[in-house]
Amino acid sequence: MRELPYPKTEELDLPRVLHALSDPARLDMVRRLAQEGELTCGALGVDRPKSSMSHHFRTLRDAGVIRTCVDGTVHLNHLRKDDLERRFPGLLKVVLDAPET
């Protein structure tokens, strides 16, 4: 079960992570991943073309917010909760608890 490249915990960069989270679409994706656990790309993006979704997944992955495992034809994404917590304690909770509008 292959895994797409992603930064190590110690390499997580705050400005990069904040930027990844600063897009409303990506923030929604992160919230859903937090609620529903591991999700495929298709399960997350219905209202946008695949290529756009793929871009957002890449941005989140490159920033270190999510990890993607390739399982057959499906890509399973999950939040790097523990890694984020280790590097930026409390960040994820703050973001998930924040009012949506």
Place this chain on the structure above:
Amino acid sequence: MRELPYPKTEELDLPRVLHALSDPARLDMVRRLAQEGELTCGALGVDRPKSSMSHHFRTLRDAGVIRTCVDGTVHLNHLRKDDLERRFPGLLKVVLDAPET
């Protein structure tokens, strides 16, 4: 003592705030404001032209991260700690405690 316009606490928008904080220069400004308290524009930006600094101040102010009071010829900036804490509890602490690199 005039005050430049800024969003109300209830209007603070997470993506907007995260974006404001996602720039390394602005993050530095926020850190310094947190450490040293109220600072003038000039006291914060030494390595960049005034117009660039003004842009960053505006971005932070429009996002609701800082507030700017005009006192004579000087503009005093300060972090909206309490407002941020009320709207996004813990956010500022997380950001300020995060490793710099």
Place this chain on the structure above:
DNA sequence: TCTATTGTTCGTATTTTATCGAACTAAGAG
């Protein structure tokens, strides 16, 4: 093998952001 499914990559158009000089504004000092 042929086909359908899942998602990435590429190319390009559009929008946003950043940067910086120059002109401008407001207030205080002399």
Place this chain on the structure above:
DNA sequence: CTCTTAGTTCGATAAAATACGAACAATAGA
């Protein structure tokens, strides 16, 4: 009133991010 100081606003340019169709790659299933 004039000069200086502090910072904004304007205008141009460059860099980055977003969006999306089309072509491509990998795998599962018939």
